[in-house]
Amino acid sequence: MEELNCDLLVIGSGPGGYVCGIRAGQLGVDTIVVEARAHGGTCLNVGCIPSKALIHAAEEFHKATGFTAPNSLGISVQAPEIDLGQTVAWKDGIVARLNGGVGALLRRAGARAIIGQARFRDGKSVIVKTDMGEQLIHARRIVIATGSVPFEIPSLPFGGDVISSTGALALTSVPNRLIVVGGGYIGLEIGTAMAKLGSEVTVVEFASKILPQYDNELTRPVADRLEALGINVMLNAKAEGLNADKDRLRVTLGDGETTELPFDKVLVAVGRKPCTQDVGLEELSLRMNGAFIQVDDRCQTSMRDVYAIGDVTGEPMLAHRAIAQGEMTAEIVAGGPHAWDKQCIPAVCFTDPEIVTAGLSPEEAKAQFGETVTGKFPFTANGRAMTMENEAGFIRVVARADNHVVLGIQATGGGISELAAVFAHAIEMGARLEDIAGTIHAHPTQSEGLQEAALKALGHAIHF
Incomplete structure (x- = not known):
């Protein structure tokens, strides 16, 4: 068995892992990055990037479809068609380019990249199974960055016509009837895209509202758009499993009644769980927070010289959080005094319309700081939003x-x-309402809405 030595071993090359490897290499740390499948992790390969590609293609197709009827823009086209197989091929091309880019960046930084399945032997060594055989890697420090995978409902195991988000992003034809189990951001992003491509979409959500992590003001425009697209949203509904013929989904409604929904595909999107199986965590003595690895403000686990970053450390399971943790951990390994001191982590939901949050909600702010002021500016009063037909x-x-x-x-x-980024920057820098209101915002842009919202909170909005 070949044996290798390094100062830093990073297990996983998703957004957190590869950034950690690149920055560590730049800082002169002898680094090895081990990835089980393809560089970029879930985000690049089967998550953020491919889903946004699908969303973009669906929006363009939906716009073209709208131009077949009389419209306010005066644009007229014949009935458009879409070859989803070609769309997927285009998406895969983007993913391949980014995959190659990550590998090149790691090499340029001086980090060694290995494709193989890593498994802990102890807190200082890992056995990696590669196509060329096994390798034993000894490391002074280790970063666990193995990411997450879709959560599977026991009564709806993945397989056949029951698919995860990964399977949905690989479809080469639009299902006539798609049932989305889960009204969170993943389910609604993909469900909305499929509806725009012509699928008859039904969303089955166990909670009493879609996107439960957001307040009603933020989700109301999304709910209105779902209705306009013809998407049937069933709230307080529980997916129980498939019927005996496996062609209908059994659903229990809030009043206790049951119904069966026909489908061509069922997308189960009820969240994600940490990818910690088959990596030998039982060989370590890690303090856990449920299924997640517990870390401190330096991403240090309960074992000295063992760190964890990204989705394996819990919510928020966001690529940009992992990136920030990866960069910080590399600095720490190189001897830096860094610690996590971020004021906010922005979150984006790519529904139609999109949702962005940064910092505290009105309710959270009031609970922590007492009396607050709030300013809101609608896009119905924004010239740029009007010209883009984005007034919601x-x-x-x-x-x-x-x-x-x-x-x-x-x-x-x-x-x-x-x-x-503008929202997060304002909070990170400790901006006051007067700072935002006093900053010249380019006209006509949607960003003027931020200035107007600050002016509204100060009591003297100009355009509303």
């Missing part, structure tokens, strides 16, 4: 009443995801 939604700013320090910014609207 708003921007909302929450600040302390005593000193006007901004505590949270939320928004929903078309293309609003591109303002996520």
Whole structure:
């Protein structure tokens, strides 16, 4: 068995792992990155990137379909068609380019990359099974960055016509009838895209509302859009499993009655769980937080010189959180004094319209700081939103009443995801309402809604 030695071993090359490997290499740390499948992890291969590609293609097709009838823009086209197989091939091409890019960046930084399944032998060594045989890697420090996988319902195991988000992103034809189990962001993003491609979509959600992590103001425009697209949303409904013929989904409704829904595909999107199986965690003595690995503000586990980053450490399970943790951990391994001190982690839901949150919600802000002020500006009063036919939604700013320090910014609207960094930057830098209101915002842009929301909170909105 070949034996290798390194200062840092990173297990997993998703957004957190590969960033950790690149930064460590840049800092002169002798680094090996082991990845079981393909560089980029869930986000690049079967998550963030391919889902946004599908969402984009679906939106373009839906727009073209709308131009077959008289419309306010005066654009007229013949009935469009879509070859989903070609769309998937285009998506796969993007993924392949990014895969290769990650590998090149690791090499340029001086990190060694190995494709193989890693399994702990102890807290300082790992056995990696590769196509060329087994390798034993000894490391001074180890970072666990193995990510997450879709959560599977025991009564609806993946297989056949029951698919996960991974399977949904690989479909080469649009299912005539798609049932989405789960009304969270993954289910609604993919469900909305499929509806725009022509699928008859039904969402089965166990809770009393869609997107339970967001307040009703933010989700109402999304609910209205789902209805406009003809998506049937069943709330307080529990998916029980398939019938005997495996062609209908049995659902228990809130009143206790049951019904059976016909389908071509069932997408189960009820969350994700940490990918910690088959990596030999039982050989370590890690303190766990349920199924997740517990870490401190330096991503240190309960074992010295063993770190964990990204989805395996729990919520929020977001790629950009993993990236920030990966970079920070590399700095720590190189001897830096860094610790997690982020004021907020922005979150984006790529529904139609999109939702962005950064910092505290109005309820959270009031609970922590007492009296607050809130300003909201609707896109119905924004010229740029009107010209893009994106008038649904708003921007909302929450600040302390005593000193006007901004505590949270939320928004929903078309293309609003591109303002996520602006929202987070304001909170991270400790901006006050006066800072945002006094900053010249380019006209005409949707970002003017942020300035107007701050002005509204100060009591003197100009355009609303």
